Amino acid sequence: MPAPWKLSPSDLTFLWDECPRCFYLKVVHNINRPWGAFPKIFNRIDKLMKSFFAGKSASLISSSLPEGVVRFGEKWVTSELIQFPELNTACFIRGKFDIVLEFVDQTYGVVDFKTSEARPEHIPFYSRQLHAYAYALENPKPGDFGLNPISRLGLLCVEPIAMDRILQDTIAYIGNATWLECPKDTMGFLRFLQKVVAVLENPEPPDPNPECSWCQYRFDARDHGM
Numbered sequence: 001m002p003a004p005w006k007l008s009p010s011d012l013t014f015l016w017d018e019c020p021r022c023f024y025l026k027v028v029h030n031i032n033r034p035w036g037a038f039p040k041i042f043n044r045i046d047k048l049m050k051s052f053f054a055g056k057s058a059s060l061i062s063s064s065l066p067e068g069v070v071r072f073g074e075k076w077v078t079s080e081l082i083q084f085p086e087l088n089t090a091c092f093i094r095g096k097f098d099i100v101l102e103f104v105d106q107t108y109g110v111v112d113f114k115t116s117e118a119r120p121e122h123i124p125f126y127s128r129q130l131h132a133y134a135y136a137l138e139n140p141k142p143g144d145f146g147l148n149p150i151s152r153l154g155l156l157c158v159e160p161i162a163m164d165r166i167l168q169d170t171i172a173y174i175g176n177a178t179w180l181e182c183p184k185d186t187m188g189f190l191r192f193l194q195k196v197v198a199v200l201e202n203p204e205p206p207d208p209n210p211e212c213s214w215c216q217y218r219f220d221a222r223d224h225g226m
């Protein structure tokens, strides 16, 4: 059997949705699409959120969550091998989650931070990423970090809406913080992964996304013998 495919939780969301061909090229041939401009400020905000919530009560994230605390932050997780009887290759998940909550009933919750407006369509879109972390935590590679069971999954979306001057030289951004709970459906996630692995097993990548200007640039360059 060929080496198992390494799948990143965020690629299962963004890259797969944008273009399965680019996803295929990255996983199968290690060809990475060039990074677009990503303002550093989002990384900074992400780090601030993680450090603000570290060790805090789960109720600070949402009053709808059970009693608990933010127990883990930014940890790499690797799943055991995932195999499907109908397919010839296996895969595994490797990625770094934002935070994990520990509830008093000894179950856990996976939370991802988003600096954005909270929209209902975020729930199905980011569900794969959250499920990928949850699956890797519940089914870790032998000897790797794991937690079981994961009972809650969700997004904390913070959308800046106002500013306030706190001190002479300090201004605070004020944001709406909205909790979006994502229903757990491990079987549905595994059915999705099976579809992904079936695409990766094909000898040829899927067609390019016709909306994408990167591939158009490559095709035009080839047409001109460049």
Ligand code: SF4
Binding pocket: 018, 019, 021, 022, 033, 208, 209, 210, 212, 213, 214, 215
């Ligand atoms: S169309 Fe081409 S460059 Fe664009 S995302 Fe797909 S494979 Fe990547």
